[in-house]
Amino acid sequence: MARMPKEHLEARRRQILDAARHCFIRNGFHATSMQDVLTEAELSAGAVYRYFKSKDDIIAATAAEALAEVASAFEADDGARPPDLDNIVDLVLGVERPPLSGSQESAQLLVQVWSEALRSPSLCTKLREVMAEARGVVGGLVARHQQRGLLPADVPAEHVADVLMALVDGFLVRRAVYGHADSAAFRNGMRALMSAPAQATRQR
Template sequence: MARVSQEHLDARRRQILDGAARCFARNGFHATSMQDVFTEVGLSAGAVYRYFNGKEALIAAISQEAFSGIRAAFEEASRATPPPTPDVLLGRVLRKFLEERIPGADRQAFARLIVQVWAETLRDEWLAARLSEGYEGMRAAWGELVTAYRKNGILHADVPADHIARTLIAVAQGFIAQQALFGDAAVEILEDGLRGLMSMEAQSAS
């Protein structure tokens, strides 16, 4: 019997994860059955169970990819020289991460999937730990970026780097939540809004 190549195994795993992600984004984690996943990916139960032993394993794998992907996207973008301003960086990362993330699904579907993952962390300690790791990693990456802004003379306000980092993470999370709930949050709106806020000048007290 011919040995199945690693490339084939990886492609099959990707097929299953993408199909499961579409199901979860469409119907939610708890309303989706394994039979729904079999139908979506066009594979038998045995073929799917060869890679994942159940729905919880699929949720864990998709969540891990989401956490890792968001963190990696921010870290990659933040390594640019000179460092991109927050409007450019957040726009670049969110556009790359949300658009066409799930083959055959729109970006609102992926945003909904992210929000579901956040909700699952409230009941799943493993997911909560992965989310915490990703959050701390993003705080560190943004903290380094704030330091780079100061070195390049871009940022002058004497505000702790971690405070800025946490605020920008909150902006990204809020954008994803808007996209999930309302579906009309184009990345350009976020970029323009941040650019407008960045143009404000603090007025000294009289």
């Protein structure tokens, strides 16, 4: 019998997923053809279809990895001492840190995942799960800030968490479209907003 080392199976999957990721980032999920993926992976159709049963299967796996990247980026901050909130973008998208450090490419893929989630119920579910978990993590971070009097306590932590997560999403959009998306300037802007004199945010 000739069974190949089990690690080679995983290596091939990796090779295919990496190639597909490249193609998807370059051209989107549905404007990318299987031939594009085959060429990029330098494999034949017969080879690829041994490891994935369909194109949708490859899309799902690629999207799942992108979401896992996001999830781990948020999880990494859990349990750590609460950092400054205006640094959250850096914390989640930080340049040197492993998660989401792929920079523009990861951001671009994530935008495609969002748009694919609009038409794929299963992906939408997964996306919501990841967002819900992240909301919990960030919400906990906010709550700790509130307990220390660093944030007003009369607003649900989840509401503040939603704003912070929207900031991250918005930053990702800019990074995906523009490429550069200066995180230092972004942090400056956040700091300015958060240090606004109290009268600027009057109740109504």
